[in-house]
Amino acid sequence: MEHTQITGVYGELSGLPAPVSACVREEQLPELRSYTVTTEWSQINLVRGSRLRYTQQWTLIPDCNDHKSIRAVLPPRSCAPVSGELLSEFSPIRSLRAVIRETGGYQFLEIWDCHGLRKCLNLTALNEHGRVYDDAQFGCLSWSDCENKLLYVAEKNKHTSETHDGETACGKDRSVYCEDWGEALTNKSSPVICVVNLQNGVVSVLQGVPPDISPGQALWAPGGQSVVFVGWYHEPFRLGLKFCSNRRSALFKLDLDGLCESLSGDNLSVSCPRLSPDRSTLVYLQGQVFGPHNQCLSLQQLDLKSGKTSTLLDVVSRPQTGEFAGVYEALPSRCWSADSQRVVFSSARRNWKDLFMVDRRSKKVTSLCDSSCDLSRVFGSWKLLTVQKDLMVVCCSSPNTPPTLRVGFLPSAGEAVRWRTLQQPVITFDFQWTVVDVTPPTEEDNTHYSGLDFSCVLVKPSHPVHEVRIPLVVFIHGGPHSQFPAEWNCTTAGLTKLGFAVLMVNYRGSTGFGQDSILSLIGQIGNQDVKDVQRAVLTVLQSDLTLDPKRLAVIGGSHGGFLSCHLAGQYPDFYKACAARNPVINAATLLGTSDIVDWRYSSVGLQFSYDQIPTSEALAAMLEKSPIKHAAQIKAPVLLMLGGRDRRVSPHQGLELYKALKSRDSPVRLLWFSEDGHSLSRVDTQVDCFLNTVLWLHQHL
Secondary structure, X not given: OOHHHHHHHHHHHHOOOEEEEEEEEEEEEOOEEEEEEEEEEEEEEOOOOEEEEEEEEEEEEEOOOOOOOEEEXXXXXXXXXXXXXXXXXEOOOOOOEEEEEEEOOEEEEEEEEOOEEEEEEEHHHXXXXXXXXXXXXXXXXXXXXOOOEEEEEEEOOHHHOEOOOOOEOOOOOOOOOOOOOOOOOOOOOOEEEEEEEOOOOEEEEOOOOOOOEEEEEEEEOOOOOEEEEEEEEOOOOOOOOOOOOOOOEEEEEEEOOOOEEEOOOOOEEEEEEEEOOOOOEEEEEEEOOOOOOOOOEEEEEEEOOOOOEEEEEOOOOOOOOOOOOOEOOOOOOOOEOOOOOEEEEEEEEOOEEEEEEEEOOOOXXXXXXXXXXXXXXXXXXXXXXXXXXXXXXXXXXXXXXXEEEEEEEOOOOXXXXXXXXXXXXXXXXXXXXXXXXXXXXXXXXXXXXXXXOEEEEEEEEOOOOOOOOEEEEEEEOXXXXXXXXXXXXXXXXXHHHOOOEEEEEEOOOXXXXXXXXXXXXXXXXXXXXXXXXXXXXXXXXXXXXXXXXXXXXXEEEOHHHHHHHHHHHHOOOOOOEEEEXXXXXXXXXXXXXXXXXXXXXXXXXXXXXXXOOOOHHHHHHHHHOOHHHHHHHOOOOEEEEEEOOOOOOOHHHHHHHHXXXXXXXXXXXXXXXXXXXXXOOOHHHHHHHHHHHHHHHHHHO
């Protein structure tokens, strides 16, 4: 297998574009009503080694006699590249477009209308704050009702950031340590809410946010005299926020005169406040603090007039077969129906990612996907990009079908959505994929959460080349509380196109199976999850005789790397190759270096508190559940891929296994990406990892 063949396959697959956001605008022309759908896409360019972004527009003509039906879709306009945009947002009435753009080391606020650039402010030169936040955790860009003000979040100006002693924390004495919010949020430490008055060009930082709170996800409250935001408590110290929905936080209301009040309960985790079109109700997600760092969340609704909060959707402990399994993902920025009575969202359901609607009056949850039967589904994943004017824009995909853009109007009661495809993928692939449900045997049942099952997705070539039996790559997701939905996955597709079968395992503890499944893994890592993956492999080998049981490999990242190394050590004669990205190897030595120290305790079944001092018992429990315990038994050649800037799982974890294997003369290779973090997400890193993984598998299988 040649290098050029592998990189050619990866270039083809990674270059397929995917929609990342969408906006809908309704236009009323004489004798004609139309909708303009503007989408933003992401595409990898291996020649430039970068991710490209571009926009594309469609004009939709609805049926004059049936407002739920699209009569015609005009040909899309040419794609337009997006350069330097960090955030953008259309105003609700006049369709002005606000853009935060970075160019030449400066950040600008631009206001565009149909005649071109209307206003431009150099935010960096104004020096009222630091860099604007454009991440999904804190970032926002919100228009006021009058469209004369804009709201966003930025880093506090360090030269005005005073400590209790009156000294600047990072200004006067640059050697003072400044905490940040961890992996992928490096240099984001002290966010502030900023308001731009577009009439006079004045930028101001809102005062009154409690000093122990980091604000984000802000939006204007009705009337424009106050803002609503999520505040994360950062005392006594900050814990990593990325991928963690279990951080203590609350919903706050801040008047422009500096009066701040809490709108939600104490000792909870909240996120994603979304204001209804009639400006009467806020919905938001709520979960528990600590424990699983990603979990099933409840959907709360707050009546802004009465101040009363009620539960719209509760946590689902154990879903019934085929039924709604709970909310596990962030709400899109626009998720309301036009009548403010329904909320639309995407969420995991077993191996699927489904599109749901909940009616506030009945609290009934309805699936909006175009097939109620899992066996007949074309798309395994439905992701809502936006819903505006009751028009939904979704991204659909499957393991053999790259992202597809579809639109449809919210249906009336008892009706199905009439979906219309706007953009087919450039190419689809002749892969076979199937979902396999697995029931653990009695001896592997969890007595505290008895009767749980799990599932996996098997993808394989339809026409294997030169093979009687197909080598199987077991692909394990990280988290551990995340999921491999039956959606497009570039790594899976690349391996399948190159002749491997791929098994993606959603072991107990994965999202989409209810809160009981998530809780069942607490204290059972390195045992229950390892046995689940092994049980899944044995199940598919028994049911599919096209797979080669003598050529098995295991790959994964983070907790998936943890499990990969566990499997290689616990079943040394079973797996012939292993490739792990930023794996947890020794939880005891990871304790003092991870940005989510709480999970190091929770994962082994211990309670966490901020003032916790490690005990010999705690460290022994962490070591007992770690792959390093089985390192001496590993026979399979191991490929390690480590990010030098990983804040979540220190690269010294991988180095620890590397040295243990080297000292025993076991085949091991280590790739070090000095400029990359935990996700190994740089384009050049991803190409390098895929190439080396395929070569490693090909060599040792």
